[in-house]
Amino acid sequence: MNADGCTWVDEVAAELALGLLSGAERAEALAHMERCGRCQDEVSSLTGVAEQLLLLAPEIPPPAGFESRVLARIDPVPEALRPSGSSGTGRSGVTRTRNGRRRPPWRSVLGAVAAVLVVLVGAAGVWVAFADDDNHSQVAVTVADLRSNHNGDVVGQATVRHSSPPVVELEMKEWIDALKAQGEWPVGDWLIEVQDGAGGSAHYPVRLAESPAKVTLVEPQPGSDRLDMTNLTTVAVRDGTGHTWCTAKLNA
Amino acid sequence: MWDASDEALFAGFAMGDPQAGTVFVRRFQARVFGLALVITRDPVEADEVAQDAFVRAWRYAASFDARRGSVAGWLLGITRNVALDNVRLDSNRKARLDLSDAGELALNLAIDVRSSDEVAESAERHDALARVAYSLRALPDEQREALVAVTLQGLTTREYAESAGVPLGTAKTRIRLGLRKLRQRLEIHAE
Numbered sequence: 001m002n003a004d005g006c007t008w009v010d011e012v013a014a015e016l017a018l019g020l021l022s023g024a025e026r027a028e029a030l031a032h033m034e035r036c037g038r039c040q041d042e043v044s045s046l047t048g049v050a051e052q053l054l055l056l057a058p059e060i061p062p063p064a065g066f067e068s069r070v071l072a073r074i075d076p077v078p079e080a081l082r083p084s085g086s087s088g089t090g091r092s093g094v095t096r097t098r099n100g101r102r103r104p105p106w107r108s109v110l111g112a113v114a115a116v117l118v119v120l121v122g123a124a125g126v127w128v129a130f131a132d133d134d135n136h137s138q139v140a141v142t143v144a145d146l147r148s149n150h151n152g153d154v155v156g157q158a159t160v161r162h163s164s165p166p167v168v169e170l171e172m173k174e175w176i177d178a179l180k181a182q183g184e185w186p187v188g189d190w191l192i193e194v195q196d197g198a199g200g201s202a203h204y205p206v207r208l209a210e211s212p213a214k215v216t217l218v219e220p221q222p223g224s225d226r227l228d229m230t231n232l233t234t235v236a237v238r239d240g241t242g243h244t245w246c247t248a249k250l251n252a
Numbered sequence: 253m254w255d256a257s258d259e260a261l262f263a264g265f266a267m268g269d270p271q272a273g274t275v276f277v278r279r280f281q282a283r284v285f286g287l288a289l290v291i292t293r294d295p296v297e298a299d300e301v302a303q304d305a306f307v308r309a310w311r312y313a314a315s316f317d318a319r320r321g322s323v324a325g326w327l328l329g330i331t332r333n334v335a336l337d338n339v340r341l342d343s344n345r346k347a348r349l350d351l352s353d354a355g356e357l358a359l360n361l362a363i364d365v366r367s368s369d370e371v372a373e374s375a376e377r378h379d380a381l382a383r384v385a386y387s388l389r390a391l392p393d394e395q396r397e398a399l400v401a402v403t404l405q406g407l408t409t410r411e412y413a414e415s416a417g418v419p420l421g422t423a424k425t426r427i428r429l430g431l432r433k434l435r436q437r438l439e440i441h442a443e
Binding site: 019047055057069 | 277287289298302303307310320328329333381384388403404408409424428430435438
């Protein structure tokens with residue numbers, strides 16, 4: 001962090017938050033903020049204030065047909081959810097489809113089943129949705145990033161359908177393929193370890209050759225705890241030696 | 253669906269759910285169009301800007317962070333940016349802007365309407381608006397005027413300085429102090 005840079009950004013932070021800086025000044029401020037968390041927080045906080053100010057905009061009904069014109073321009077797959085060259089950064093509640101497009105996670109989870117309404121977009125990397133299941137009853141679905149225990153990178157996604165019994169689906173094929181290509185993927189049996197909020201843990205066999213790998217949480221391995229299925233907190237992927245490769249926190 | 257929270261509707265809109273999308277657009281269209289009109293001063297352009305704002309919100313839905321602010325604030329922030337992109341490209345903008353009326357129009361409209369007890373708003377939304385309105389009112393006149401000019405009216409810092417007849421440096425100071433003071437007031441009201 002550079003004190004001069006901070007002083008200058010501090011002076012222009014309000015104008016930056018309000019979108020008033022010229023391109024060059026803006027670029028300079030952003031470059032400083034990349035290296036300075038304090039200035040980043042300050043601008044972020046002021047941006048929030050600027051947005052609140054906009055709540056005072058007068059309400060004026062738009063011309064007739066406005067709503068239809070907007071909806072007609074909306075394609076079912078948002079561009080933001082399409083590949084952008086980076087993956088697994090920030091709010092990563094999206095998955096890739098075969099044709100390379102990204103899509104909201106609940107779609108991959110639910111397949112042909114219609115997702116009705118997402119009721120909560122939670123903390124980073126975790127989404128909770130409610131969806132119609134095959135019997136048209138509402139089931140909560142949690143989608144969380146699977147992160148490598150080695151370096152914390154997002155390597156795939158875990159989806160938990162909170163049905164009775166719950167069903168866990170893991171999508172991590174690209175990561176497995178990459179590790180296989182490097183000769184780092186061990187052959188053998190794999191398990192998922194599921195934990196609940198009370199500290200209980202249970203192990204279930206999983207076939208990672210399938211994508212998504214699907215595990216219905218019945219018949220845990222001997223020695224497993226009896227889980228509180230209404231309060232599952234983590235899903236981890238372990239190899240036969242007990243080494244944990246990646247973990248999804250369901251309540252991050 | 254009509255009672256769903258802004259965040260829930262937005263999530264449905266983002267994933268292309270037609271029903272949630274319809275309700276979401278209906279809920280916000282007057283505010284989005286209102287802001288677009290205040291900034292562009294042209295109903296046809298405001299219509300385009302408001303449409304673009306919704307499309308952009310849907311396209312960049314993944315960048316919305318509920319921990320940082322409200323859906324309404326975020327959507328209006330997008331609207332303002334789209335409107336500014338449009339008007340700043342417009343060489344006739346100055347002719348269209350009557351800078352002498354800068355300041356009070358939008359503010360009066362907003363505050364008078366929103367702080368009225370007769371407004372049938374949801375309590376939560378009404379509270380949020382009232383909090384901003386009261387906090388803004390508490391600022392020194394020149395700081396309030398500067399903030400309204402550069403947000404709700406879409407002026408640049410330089411345009412505001414010219415319209416207010418003050419040096420650029422003074423305009424910058426008013427904006428800087430005003431936004432920080434507003435944050436302070438909002439924090440007090442939030443407690």
